[in-house]
Amino acid sequence: MKKAPFLLSSILISAALAGCAEKEASSQPEVAAETIDLQNEVDAYKQFAIEQMNQFVVETEKFTEAVKSGDIETAKAIYPQARMYFERSEPIAESFGDLDPRIDARLADIEEAGQGEEDWSGYHKIEYGLWVENTTEGYEEVADQLLVDTKELRARVETVEVTPDLMMTGAVDLLNEVSTSKITGEEEIFSHTDLYDFQANVEGAEKIFHILEPEIEKKDAALTEDLQAKFDALYELLDKHATGEDGFVSYEELTSEDTKQLAEAVNQLGEPLSRMGIIME
Amino acid sequence: MTEKDEKWLEKKISRRHMLKITGASAAGAAVLASGMGGVAKAFGFDILDDDQTAENKVLFYGKHQSGITTDTTTHIYFASLNVLVESQSELQDLFKMWTPLAVRLMNGERLEESSQGVFTPPKDTGESAGLDAANLTVTFGVGPSLFDNNKLGLGSKRPTELTELPHFSKDQIDDKFAGGDICIQACADDPQVAFHAVRNLVRAATGKVTLKWTQTGFTSTPKVKDKKETPRNLFAFKDGTVNPSPKSAADMKEVVWVQPNESTGWMTNGTYLVVRKIQMHLETWDRTSLQGQEATFGRHRDSGAPIGKKKEFDEVDLNAKDASGNPHIPADSHMALARKVKDRILRRGFSYSSGLIDETGAYDAGLLFISFQKNPKQFINIQNALGRADKLNEYITHRGSGIFACFPGIQKGSYIGEKLFNVL
Secondary structure (H helix, E strand, O other): OOOHHHHHHHHHHHHHHHHHHHHHHOOOOOOOOOOOOOHHHHHHHHHHHHHHHHHHHHHHHHHHHHHHOOOHHHHHHHHHHHHHHHHHOHHHHOOOOOHHHHHHOOHHHHHHOOOOHHHOOOHHHHHHHHHHHOOOOOOHHHHHHHHHHHHHHHHHHOOOOOOHHHHHHHHHHHHHHHHHHHOOOOOOOOOOOHHHHHHHHHHHHHHHHHHHHHHHHHHOHHHHHHHHHHHHHHHHHHHOOEEOOOEEOOHHHOOHHHHHHHHHHHHHHHHHHOOHHHHHO | OOHHHHHHHOOOOOHHHHHHHHHOHHHHHHHHHOOOOOOEEEOOEEEOOOOOOOOOOOOOOOOOOOOOOOOOOOEEEEEEEEEOOOOHHHHHHHHHHHHHHHHHHHOOOOOOOOOOOOOOOOOOOOOOOOOOOOOOEEEEEEOHHHHHOHHHOOHHHOOOOOOOOOOOOOOOOOHHHEOOOEEEEEEEOOHHHHHHHHHHHHHHOEOOEEEEEEEEEEOOOOEEOOEEOOOEOOOOOEOOOOOOOOOOHHHHHHHOOOOOOOOOHHHOOOEEEEEEEEEEOHHHHOOOOHHHHHHHHOEOOOOOOEOOOOOOOOOOOOOOEOOOOOEOOOOOOHHHHHHOOOOOOEEOOEEEEEEEOOOOOOEEEEEEEEEEEOOHHHHHHHHHHHOOOOHHHHHEEEEEEEEEEEOOOOOEOEOOOHHHHHOO
């Protein structure tokens, strides 16, 4: 559950304000007067988000089936994998202020919003059942609702108006997510599968970078090189904590030195990533 | 320097700035000679000039780096960094990139004249807007670990004196506050200006350096009829009474500045910085009688005079005895022990307060000790002499430590640390 919809709009507003102030100061003439055509990029990103959402529905179906049939082990195994599809396309998912919390709220988010446990639904609620109570009993309805919400999310993705700004802000937000909640283990507080979300968030940011890469290259070839190097470095670090083909160790196994290294790699990437906006200028 | 960095730094001199520097004729002539259109360049990096008209400004260029014999400011933000760069040329580029930024910061300017666009974050973090230079000094040094890094190939440039400090009696150094490849000491009369300087230098070097540890500090110099008095530490004792005067060129030559052939060639006119984060146990100190406090230092608290004397600068006589035959100044007092060493150092200390110690709830406060000396041995001898005997040890714990070789001063057209790369 992310506060990003709010964040996103506040960024847009402050950008607009900064623009006005600058015009008044009149020392800098151009305030992104000309807009470049990024329709292909926008379409490509939307396509990516839809693909991710399709997979998210498929995996959520398997997950909820496992929950309903009481198969705790299978449910636990699918849980982190299914969530990665959601985490990769989070900039899109979180544009639905109502659906996002229903699917992805943590209990702490619910409480912060002044609601009680009875208002809690979605993945993290079932996470609690699986890892803390070690049961699926009593979670059947939650599973049903989760599938309904997930399908609705998939349907509504078609309606999202994707803008270049949403993409660029979204990429940075994905990394901010990593540095504020994944790196602290707050996201998956019961299952400790934070590194899956971590990996998926980074992949989501990288996808945006790759879509925009040719445009960035035109403006600043060194930036694209730098970004790819920083993405690679981060993946390399994540790989150190991988288990098997597509898994990660529990967050609890990370030492503070490990998390510090990861956090630094994220920051090293985030700073150049925030400069992708040059393509608009 | 990468192409990207060059673009970043390629800025036209604003009209206001141009007027300012052409106003200062000598500097103006230099800029005029090198072309009016933009910033002069050498080695592919920008050359900016000290803005002599800026308020509360310390000069960046000179024989020695600023922030060493410069008047002590009220605030410091000290940062120890590790490098991420993997070659000597990348390291060189880092210092080239930093040079014009440091000049700008010390001119009280931001890294860009105004925000360039709304779709990218501003180049300057902006919190110093509207503030003047506040006597900002930015001092750069390099630590022993930089020379151990084989990728950088600087092993042969390492001064023999530059090794990690030995373990001293009662040290409890926490790796969290120790060492570092590079130090940036930012001192200013405004804490926001000092912080802004480090924040922006580190940010501009994203991907090239990473922060290892940082510490803020503060100090206040009391004045009597405009005459500066010796500042006090958090134990309320005057700190630095016997400090050599930075105004005395002879003293500085003898104590601080490396002279030709005294160290490796590139260190000539440079100096060694020792930094210690010394926690002071304020709670136990505050429970100590005045007599006990004074016996610990060997001085009277209020006047700063040696025990048995009246004034701060009265001569110290370690042999003077009271009526019952005991020395006025206890042999285990901080001053008595320090006095026995011939070595001198230039101290530039600050107090710090960093919240509380988690485990005990005690103040995490003390002394951010910084000293400059032409040879680290000067500090080591003094610290060893204090040893286990120092009565002050009961009230302090050394938690952090670092040693850095501070480059000589930078000449216009050159860059920070150039001599490290070009002079044996």
